[in-house]
Amino acid sequence: MALVATGCSAEAQRGFLPGAEDGEEVTNMTERITTLWTGSWIAALVVGLITWGLILWCVAVYRKRRDDDTLPVQLRYHVPLEIMYVILPVLMIGVLYFYTERDTAAIDDISATPDVTVEVVGKQWSWDFNYLDDDVYDTGQHVIDVGEPGNPEQLPTLYLPVDERVEIQLSARDVVHSFWVPAFLYKRDMIPGRPNVFQVVPTHEGVYAGKCAEFCGEFHSGMLFNVAVVSREEYDAHMEELREAGQTGALDSSLDRTQNRGDDNAIPSGEG
Numbered sequence: 001m002a003l004v005a006t007g008c009s010a011e012a013q014r015g016f017l018p019g020a021e022d023g024e025e026v027t028n029m030t031e032r033i034t035t036l037w038t039g040s041w042i043a044a045l046v047v048g049l050i051t052w053g054l055i056l057w058c059v060a061v062y063r064k065r066r067d068d069d070t071l072p073v074q075l076r077y078h079v080p081l082e083i084m085y086v087i088l089p090v091l092m093i094g095v096l097y098f099y100t101e102r103d104t105a106a107i108d109d110i111s112a113t114p115d116v117t118v119e120v121v122g123k124q125w126s127w128d129f130n131y132l133d134d135d136v137y138d139t140g141q142h143v144i145d146v147g148e149p150g151n152p153e154q155l156p157t158l159y160l161p162v163d164e165r166v167e168i169q170l171s172a173r174d175v176v177h178s179f180w181v182p183a184f185l186y187k188r189d190m191i192p193g194r195p196n197v198f199q200v201v202p203t204h205e206g207v208y209a210g211k212c213a214e215f216c217g218e219f220h221s222g223m224l225f226n227v228a229v230v231s232r233e234e235y236d237a238h239m240e241e242l243r244e245a246g247q248t249g250a251l252d253s254s255l256d257r258t259q260n261r262g263d264d265n266a267i268p269s270g271e272g
């Protein structure tokens with residue numbers, strides 16, 4: 001009953017993946033990823049049921065009977081059976097590969113012209129955001145410097161305008177980090193000197209948790225941020241706030257991890 005009843009919930013329909021509370025899609029990619037995920041599970045379950053069924057059937061039908069000491073029929077060099085052993089798994093992997101490759105190509109496609117480009121820089125143990133189009137930046141502070149670890153009020157927040165194509169350029173100042181927004185169903189490594197780029201269209205306003213997903217030192221677990229998907233007006237207002245706070249330009253990637261903020265560290269965009 002419980003299994004059947006929970007099957008109707010939004011969580012179950014998303015394959016128990018994180019997302020918006022109302023069950024709506026969070027980005028233009030979440031539906032595709034969810035379908036790949038649940039489809040793969042259903043395919044695996046079907047294969048599992050057939051395999052378990054055959055095992056149980058063989059155990060029951062061909063069990064050793066009392067007073068029967070003869071060996072069962074021994075099969076050797078049974079070519080049709082051996083061909084099946086090869087072809088079936090190749091076929092199954094081929095189907096998984098086809099859908100995975102199709103969706104990965106779509107998710108990794110960065111050929112469109114973005115509406116907004118943001119450079120996200122990971123550092124021990126916080127985040128900097130350079131909003132390249134608006135020529136402003138925001139900088140997060142190492143959690144132990146801003147009071148209570150994990151307090152969402154004090155975490156740096158990446159603002160993104162809803163329904164606009166965002167290009168995110170990922171890099172790191174010191175060691176390898178990983179940009180992970182569970183609700184986006186997306187994670188990508190941030191490697192010093194080797195930027196990773198992806199595009200996404202957030203489609204659902206809200207605040208989502210983001211975290212570093214690559215163990216990067218002592219306070220890795222506190223390397224958190226928020227993603228605020230907001231209307232264009234709110235986005236522009238936030239850009240204005242940053243400008244008024246004097247946070248113009250882009251943060252130089254040579255900043256050390258003590259993250260001194262202030263105008264000294266800002267250099268004109270294009271060089272950051």
Ligand SMILES: [Cu+2]
Nearest residue numbers: 177212216223
């Ligand atoms: Cu990290």
